[in-house]
Amino acid sequence: MKFNIALLAGDGIGPEVIDQAVKVSDAVAKKFGHEITWKPALTGAAAIDAVGEPYPDETHAVCAASDAVLFGAIGHPKYDNDPSAPVRPEQGLLKMRKKLGLFANVRPTFTFPSLLDKSPLKKERIEGTDLVFLRELTGGIYFGEKGRRDNGETAYDNCVYTREEVQRLAKKGFELAMTRRKKLCCVDKANVLETSRLWRETVQAMEKDYPEVEVSYEFVDAVAMRLVQWPNSYDVLITENLFGDILTDEASVISGSMGLMPSASMGADIALFEPIHGSYPQATGQNIANPMATVLSAAMMFETAFNLPEEGKAIRDAVNKALAEGVVTEDLAEGGKAYGTKEVGDWLAANI
């Protein structure tokens, strides 16, 4: 098969980790007889510096014309702590999600037995954890009307959801649960918010179409607790944009494997794949960043966007082998030899 893949390296360590994912994907393509054409495009602070815009129209055109998007990370310290900066890298991210229609952010949290000790949680709490968040990504308070009144003394943000937006996200949640342990948790704040009541009633009405799925409804504050107490009690969780932002990040640190967690953002026509870690500006250009989350994001791309599970498995197997043999960057080296970003990428590509 032939694929065009938009390549958005972004800021900080983004370009370095993306390079490794390209190398590994090319090795997979070679082995399985596919042909990948990479289409690099600018995004984030890098794009602001170059053309004054974090998600330029040319970048959107490249993405929209591709079969999938592989994304590094964005964010640069020069834009932090300046609430009034006219353009910020994050705006590019939000614009990209909206314009590509990436309404479902898929965020798995799972454990690697060899990394359990890295978790801040006790082993017996985290063992066996294998959950997935589906976060709604193009609605809610992120995209509602916002602004100031009373001469800037009053600020407001509007959170809005339509039943249709909830349905399309929940549908993905039910379907995903059917391929897994058939448990779905709807996370909301229906005791306070009207949007949450819409979420809850919409999901309740869909239950009858998936009689095998066991559905629970939990308040966002309760989930924030239970994720730390009994993360392995969850299977699939669905939630709105802001709650998902907070809870997926909380979930990411419990496994001890944050540097390895991939993610996908899916729309009707296209999907984007990216590591969940940030742009780690401090590590930029030092060849120390862990490329495995980006490489595993490429695995998700083969599996989800191209429906090629074998290809994805080849990548996962190589990563597991690297972990078992200690071919890891310094964050996982535990006093043993630390490999460089590039060396880990080379090793993975050679072991496909």
Added chain:
Amino acid sequence: MKFNIALLAGDGIGPEVIDQAVKVSDAVAKKFGHEITWKPALTGAAAIDAVGEPYPDETHAVCAASDAVLFGAIGHPKYDNDPSAPVRPEQGLLKMRKKLGLFANVRPTFTFPSLLDKSPLKKERIEGTDLVFLRELTGGIYFGEKGRRDNGETAYDNCVYTREEVQRLAKKGFELAMTRRKKLCCVDKANVLETSRLWRETVQAMEKDYPEVEVSYEFVDAVAMRLVQWPNSYDVLITENLFGDILTDEASVISGSMGLMPSASMGADIALFEPIHGSYPQATGQNIANPMATVLSAAMMFETAFNLPEEGKAIRDAVNKALAEGVVTEDLAEGGKAYGTKEVGDWLAANI
């Protein structure tokens, strides 16, 4: 001194744990020569059942005329999972906060050395944790305009903050930091929300009035992570209503001492004290609920509302002694003897 204290026992285990706090407070009053008049009033599901309203006007009148409010817990399963119930116990809570002007929720998370093993976190992560959240409690998305349009197909919730609301909360935060380790973290989502940008710019402008306080600004998703990774890196955290709801609950489970955590909600004229745990309907009437969080809330009341630190310390000392001697309810008994709710209360009162 003479005090009138409104006593809102509420639902579930509320009445049982409140009884113990009354007993202990009376012992303190006796020892230090104060006179407490308790003013019981209805709230929560108990009030709905009795008068159709979770925070009746008579209850408000009692609270408004008192020197402080001691509160148990509210919530009853018959009102759960019914997003369209016409009156819900939680509405009483929100109405009470608003009508009493309780704008600052003070939520400490600290550790008891003897309970460190109960934490889901590894000991080295949690040791030494001693942080306080100040959660804004009468503004934000909880109280903004909310509703439906398009025949119920679209729901909305409005989040609104004024500079003044941010200032009065932040002022309490700076002042509290000055009495502690002088570190203040402003938690927001200023990269996305306009209300968060108002929070951040308002706090930034106040920094010059507290030159000794070291202020940091962190995004809510980053704090959700760091609370699990390095909770002992925080001192005082200030945040808006909804973020505070999620993060204070997350913080409450990391210490291993959730059943012991007190809280205060402060207004300009009156303050309310309550355990952070809920109404645990399953445990109602079984004499097994741990009363220590409510008893420690009474300690906070003496210290904060009445400015009587000695009286507060007498209560804390009694609780520490009970923990050291194993006079605890079954949640803390660890295979040893479990005392009843009432027996723990009696023991604490006798040891004042």
